[in-house]
Amino acid sequence: MGTPVESTLTSTAAEHRLWDVIIVGSGPAGSSAAIELSRNGRHVLLLDRNHFPRSKVCGGCLNPAALKMLDGLGVNAIVDQYSTPLMRSLLFSDRQRAEIPLNQTRFLRREILDAALLQESIRCGASFLSGTLATTSQVNETCRIVRVRCQSREIVLRCKLLLAAQGLGSGMVGVRIVQSSGPKLIGVGAEIDAPGLLPLNTVGMAISPEGYVGMVQLECGTLHIAACLSVARTARFSAVDAVTRILARNDIMLPSSANAKWIGTPPLRHKNSTVATERLLLIGDAAGYTEPLTGEGIAWALASGAGAANLVADSKSIWRPDMDVAWQKHYARLVGSRQKRSSWIGQWARGKRAAAILVGVCQRAPWLATRVMHHLGRAYECGQARNS
Numbered sequence: 047m048g049t050p051v052e053s054t055l056t057s058t059a060a061e062h063r064l065w066d067v068i069i070v071g072s073g074p075a076g077s078s079a080a081i082e083l084s085r086n087g088r089h090v091l092l093l094d095r096n097h098f099p100r101s102k103v104c105g106g107c108l109n110p111a112a113l114k115m116l117d118g119l120g121v122n123a124i125v126d127q128y129s130t131p132l133m134r135s136l137l138f139s140d141r142q143r144a145e146i147p148l149n150q151t152r153f154l155r156r157e158i159l160d161a162a163l164l165q166e167s168i169r170c171g172a173s174f175l176s177g178t179l180a181t182t183s184q185v186n187e188t189c190r191i192v193r194v195r196c197q198s199r200e201i202v203l204r205c206k207l208l209l210a211a212q213g214l215g216s217g218m219v220g221v222r223i224v225q226s227s228g229p230k231l232i233g234v235g236a237e238i239d240a241p242g243l244l245p246l247n248t249v250g251m252a253i254s255p256e257g258y259v260g261m262v263q264l265e266c267g268t269l270h271i272a273a274c275l276s277v278a279r280t281a282r283f284s285a286v287d288a289v290t291r292i293l294a295r296n297d298i299m300l301p302s303s304a305n306a307k308w309i310g311t312p313p314l315r316h317k318n319s320t321v322a323t324e325r326l327l328l329i330g331d332a333a334g335y336t337e338p339l340t341g342e343g344i345a346w347a348l349a350s351g352a353g354a355a356n357l358v359a360d361s362k363s364i365w366r367p368d369m370d371v372a373w374q375k376h377y378a379r380l381v382g383s384r385q386k387r388s389s390w391i392g393q394w395a396r397g398k399r400a401a402a403i404l405v406g407v408c409q410r411a412p413w414l415a416t417r418v419m420h421h422l423g424r425a426y427e428c429g430q431a432r433n434s
C-alpha cells in the first residue's frame with residue numbers, strides 16, 4: 047500500500063552540485079522540511095536508505111495538530127481519502143476499561159502518509175535519492191560533506207546545511223547520542239487478521255508495567271498493532287508473546303496469526319548531546335525521542351521539520367553562525383517541552399498501579415481526559431523561529 051516513489055536524479059548528478067540543503071531521512075520530519083524549503087526556493091536533496099512506500103512501527107494516529115500541519119503541507123486530499131476517523135479511545139488496565147471521546151483524530155497507515163509527503167516534496171521541487179544510506183558527515187569552512195552509499199557506490203555530497211531526519215537509532219551525524227537512564231523501551235508492530243476484536247473508529251490502548259499495546263480495528267478485519275515494550279520486563283518473550291500477554295490480562299484474546307510480519311525499532315528513549323551544530327540541525331525523532339503513549343511523534347516530526355525550514359527561510363546564506371543556538375532555543379520551546387510532559391506521562395503510566403488509577407479517573411471524569419487530549423492536540427507555532 048502507498049505509491050512507489052522513484053529517485054528523481056542519478057547519484058552522479060547529485061554529486062556534482064553544492065546543495066542548499068541535504069536532508070537525510072524522508073519520514074514526516076524530512077519531507078515536511080523539504081516541502082517548506084522547496085516552497086521557499088531552496089535547492090533541496092532529500093535521501094532515504096529505504097525505498098518507498100516503506101513500513102514503520104507506528105500507531106498511525108494523527109492528532110488535531112498533526113492533521114492541521116498536514117493540511118498546510120498539501121496532502122489533505124490523501125489524508126481525507128485513505129484515513130479512518132477515530133471517535134473514541136478505549137483504555138484497558140487490570141480488566142477495567144474507560145472510554146475517552148476523541149475529536150479530530152484519524153488513523154492513517156504510514157506507508158501511505160510518508161509516500162504522500164515525499165511525493166509532495168518532489169512536486170514542490172525537491173530532488174530525491176531512493177535507497178541511499180548516509181554514513182558520515184564532516185564540516186569544512188564552506189560546506190558540509192556527506193558520505194553516502196547508493197547502489198553499492200560510495201559517493202560524496204556537499205551542502206550548505208544538513209538536516210538530520212533519520213529517525214531513531216542512526217548515529218551517522220556525529221552528534222553524541224545519550225540513551226536515557228529510564229527503563230529501555232522498544233517498539234514492535236504488526237497487522238493481523240482479527241475481525242471484530244475492537245469496535246470500528248476506535249483506538250484501543252492496553253497499559254501494563256510491561257508496556258502498552260495500541261490497536262486500531264480496520265474495516266477489512268485487520269487489526270493494526272503498535273506496542274511499546276519494556277525490554278527488562280519482556281526480555282524472556284518474543285514480541286508476539288509479550289503483546290499477547292498484555293492483551294490477555296485485559297481479556298483481549300489475540301488470534302494466533304502465524305503469517306503476521308512483526309517489525310521492531312531500536313531503543314525508543316534517547317536524547318542527543320545537542321540538536322544543532324555547525325551547518326547541521328536535527329529534526330524529528332533524530333533530535334530526541336521519549337515514547338509513544340500520547341501519540342504525538344508525527345506532530346513533533348512535522349513541527350520540527352517546518353520549524354527548521356522557517357529558520358532557514360530568513361537566512362540569505364542558508365547557514366549563519368548563530369543558527370545552531372537559535373535552533374536549540376526554538377526546538378526546546380516548540381517540541382522539547384511537549385516531549386518532557388509526554389515522557390513523564392509514559393513513565394508514570396507504566397508504574398505498578400498507575401494505569402489502573404488512570405483508567406479509574408477516565409471512567410469517573412471523562413471530561414478531564416477530553417481536556418487533556420485537547421491540550422495534547424493544540425497547534426504548534428512553527429514560525430516563531432524567525433523571532434528567536
Ligand SMILES: Cc1cc2nc3c(=O)[nH]c(=O)nc-3n(C[C@H](O)[C@H](O)[C@H](O)COP(=O)(O)OP(=O)(O)OC[C@H]3O[C@@H](n4cnc5c(N)ncnc54)[C@H](O)[C@@H]3O)c2cc1C
Nearest residue numbers: 071073074075095105106107180212213233330331343344
Ligand atoms: C510503537 C510506536 C507507536 C507510535 N504511534 C504513534 C502514533 O500513533 N501517532 C504518532 O503521532 N506517532 C507515533 N509514534 C511515533 C512516530 O512513529 C515517530 O515519532 C515518527 O515516525 C518520527 O518521524 P521521523 O520523520 O522523525 O522519523 P522516521 O519516520 O523514522 O523516518 C526516518 C527515515 O530516515 C531513514 N533513515 C534512517 N537512517 C538513515 C540513514 N543513515 N541514511 C538515509 N536514510 C536513513 C529511514 O529509512 C526513515 O525512512 C509511534 C512510535 C512507536 C515506536
